[in-house]
Amino acid sequence: MAVQNKVSLPVIKRLPKYYRYISDMHKNGVVKVSSSELAKAMGTTASQVRQDFNCFGGFGQQGIGYHVDVLLDEISTLLFSGEKLPTILIGTGKLGRAISGFLTKEARGYSLVAAFDKSEHEIGGEICGLTIQDVSHIESFCREHHPAVAVLCIPRSSAHALAPTLVALGIKGFWNFSHYDLSADYSDITVENVHLGDSLMSLGYRVRNE
Amino acid sequence: MAVQNKVSLPVIKRLPKYYRYISDMHKNGVVKVSSSELAKAMGTTASQVRQDFNCFGGFGQQGIGYHVDVLLDEISTLLFSGEKLPTILIGTGKLGRAISGFLTKEARGYSLVAAFDKSEHEIGGEICGLTIQDVSHIESFCREHHPAVAVLCIPRSSAHALAPTLVALGIKGFWNFSHYDLSADYSDITVENVHLGDSLMSLGYRVRNE
DNA sequence: TAGATTGTTAATCGATTAACAATC
DNA sequence: TAGATTGTTAATCGATTAACAATC
Numbered sequence: 001m002a003v004q005n006k007v008s009l010p011v012i013k014r015l016p017k018y019y020r021y022i023s024d025m026h027k028n029g030v031v032k033v034s035s036s037e038l039a040k041a042m043g044t045t046a047s048q049v050r051q052d053f054n055c056f057g058g059f060g061q062q063g064i065g066y067h068v069d070v071l072l073d074e075i076s077t078l079l080f081s082g083e084k085l086p087t088i089l090i091g092t093g094k095l096g097r098a099i100s101g102f103l104t105k106e107a108r109g110y111s112l113v114a115a116f117d118k119s120e121h122e123i124g125g126e127i128c129g130l131t132i133q134d135v136s137h138i139e140s141f142c143r144e145h146h147p148a149v150a151v152l153c154i155p156r157s158s159a160h161a162l163a164p165t166l167v168a169l170g171i172k173g174f175w176n177f178s179h180y181d182l183s184a185d186y187s188d189i190t191v192e193n194v195h196l197g198d199s200l201m202s203l204g205y206r207v208r209n210e
Numbered sequence: 211m212a213v214q215n216k217v218s219l220p221v222i223k224r225l226p227k228y229y230r231y232i233s234d235m236h237k238n239g240v241v242k243v244s245s246s247e248l249a250k251a252m253g254t255t256a257s258q259v260r261q262d263f264n265c266f267g268g269f270g271q272q273g274i275g276y277h278v279d280v281l282l283d284e285i286s287t288l289l290f291s292g293e294k295l296p297t298i299l300i301g302t303g304k305l306g307r308a309i310s311g312f313l314t315k316e317a318r319g320y321s322l323v324a325a326f327d328k329s330e331h332e333i334g335g336e337i338c339g340l341t342i343q344d345v346s347h348i349e350s351f352c353r354e355h356h357p358a359v360a361v362l363c364i365p366r367s368s369a370h371a372l373a374p375t376l377v378a379l380g381i382k383g384f385w386n387f388s389h390y391d392l393s394a395d396y397s398d399i400t401v402e403n404v405h406l407g408d409s410l411m412s413l414g415y416r417v418r419n420e
Numbered sequence: 421t422a423g424a425t426t427g428t429t430a431a432t433c434g435a436t437t438a439a440c441a442a443t444c
Numbered sequence: 445t446a447g448a449t450t451g452t453t454a455a456t457c458g459a460t461t462a463a464c465a466a467t468c
Contacts, residue, residue: 010435012415016408020389034449043394046449047437054451062450063444079411082418098308102406109414148417173417175410179230184253190420192413194404196312198226200385201289203402204319205222207358207383208292210400220459244425256425257461264427272426273468425468432461439454444447 007055014052017042019075026072034065084111085173086145090135090162091153092117092127095177099153104128110149114141118158135162142169149173156180217265224262227252229285236282244275294321295383296355300345300372301363302327302337305387309363314338320359324351328368345372352379359383366390 021042025033035053036046053059053066059074060066087110089100096115104112115127116135125132133141141147150171152159159178163185166174173190176182179198183191231252235243245263246256263269263276269284270276297320299310306325314322325337326345335342343351351357360381362369369388373395376384383400386392389408393401 008435013408013412015415016405016411017391019411020408036449043391045437047439048435050450050452051436058451060450061444062442063448065449078419079415085414085417094308094311098304099406101304103410107407107410110410149413173413175413181227181253190413190416192409194406194409195226196309196404197317198223198230199402199404200313200317200320201226201229202223203359203383203385203400204295205225205289206400207295209288218459246425255461257463258459260426260428261460268427270426271468272466273424275425423468425466427466428464430461430463432459434459435457437454437456440452442449442451444449 011052011055015075015079018052018071019079022068022072022075025068030068032065033068033071035060038066080109084109085149086111086113086147087149087151088113088138088141088147089115089127089151089153090117090138091151091158091177092122092125092132093153096151096153097127099151099175099177100128103151113145113147116141138162139165139169142166142171146170149175151175152178152180154178221262221265225285225289228262228281229289232278232282232285235278240278242275243278243281245270248276290319294319295359296321296323296357297359297361298323298348298351298357299325299337299361299363300327300348301361301368301387302332302335302342303363306361306363307337309361309385309387310338313361323355323357326351348372349375349379352376352381356380359385361385362388362390364388 021038034046035049039046039049056074056078059071087103089096089112092115100112100115103110112128112130115130115132116138117123117132118135122132123134148171150166150173152174154162156179159176159180159182163180163182167186167189171189174182174192176191176193177196179195182189183193231248244256245259249256249259260270266284266288269281297313299306299322302325310322310325313320322338322340325340325342326348327333327342328345332342333344358381360376360383362384364372366389369386369390369392373390373392377396377399381399384392384402386401386403387406389405392399393403
């Protein structure tokens with residue numbers, strides 16, 4: 001299985017949705033599913049389902065369909081295989097606390113290894129079982145522990161200031177809640193942007209104008 | 211100006227980013243900008259900038275470029291014109307608190323008018339200056355106050371259970387943090403999904419496999 | 421007028437959908 | 445074998461990019 005030479009971003013972004021629907025089916029005891037059944041449930045087309053799965057080598061059997069457990073295994077492997085990604089949180093405000101709670105309690109494949117803030121008020125405090133460190137210690141921490149992912153819950157200016165350091169220290173992935181456009185300034189890193197402001201603005205536009 | 215018959219979703223989703231960059235330029239005293247300058251700053255192409263702006267009638271002057279203040283005005287009008295959207299929050303856990311804080315303090319164009327939860331522990335408490343109400347009162351509240359937007363910070367099962375009621379009560383826009391796929395089950399409503407789980411999974415895939 | 425840069429049409433590119441041969 | 449459904453190739457669709465005439 002698995003040829004996955006350059007799978008396109010739209011396909012990758014659909015993987016979690018497949019994972020959600022197939023997990024559900026598995027929980028509900030569904031054993032076998034066809035591309036058209038899955039497509040109907042998910043609101044997409046059978047063609048797309050088959051094209052997507054075939055990006056990773058194809059998980060089905062001609063004439064039969066897909067075994068739910070095989071599908072779940074394959075997609076889980078794609079999404080979660082290997083070591084947990086050591087992750088640091090930067091910014092322990094309200095949003096940082098909610099997000100790190102989610103990451104440690106509900107997400108799979110990540111391990112929160114440190115949290116940083118610049119405020120005296122936060123440093124020394126506790127978050128997800130970790131002691132909040134002064135962000136000025138971030139460089140020495142990264143040199144020693146080599147985290148792979150950074151979660152940015154800080155304002156745009158701070159993110160802009162910190163980004164070159166983090167990239168130089170070998171951070172490969174950013175879960176970016178700041179409004180700074182990381183992807184514009186760096187290549188060779190992976191960024192998932194969660195721009196709450198952008199999201200609200202486009203929602204507003206559509207509610208008002210559609 | 212403004213012809214905007216059916217502007218495509220990719221264009222709409224780019225509006226907030228234009229807004230951010232143009233706001234910045236305005237703050238920094240930039241008076242005039244060409245499509246190629248703006249494109250370079252934003253990491254896109256001059257063609258796309260001009261195509262995008264022309265979806266809304268075109269904001270520039272041939273031979274000259276775009277006036278930053280005109281651009282900012284036009285895009286602000288598109289994004290924020292008219293009444294603030296009356297908005298309700300459902301789910302006042304950690305995430306709900308962070309998100310409603312963002313909506314009331316940092317976002318434009320929205321007005322949080324009520325917050326609901328189902329937990330005894332939350333009901334009667336305070337959030338963003340509002341008293342948290344029992345979610346069982348949501349129907350009568352909506353009949354009286356006609357909110358336009360609902361922010362869903364509740365688990366998937368609750369969202370699934372509540373959605374038909376909310377849609378029937380006339381909610382037009384959903385800012386959906388639950389993992390329930392609203393868009394699959396309803397049309398005629400506008401949904402902005404913030405699927406944190408999906409976001410983390412696709413980040414993980416890319417960090418591991420790229 | 422000449423240079424610059426838009427607005428807009430045309431070409432390209434990529435993603436989605438349809439079709440069908442392979443095969444269980 | 446016949447029916448079903450995949451894997452995969454071909455056609456379509458839409459979005460992005462390029463080109464160029466309009467015009468400031």
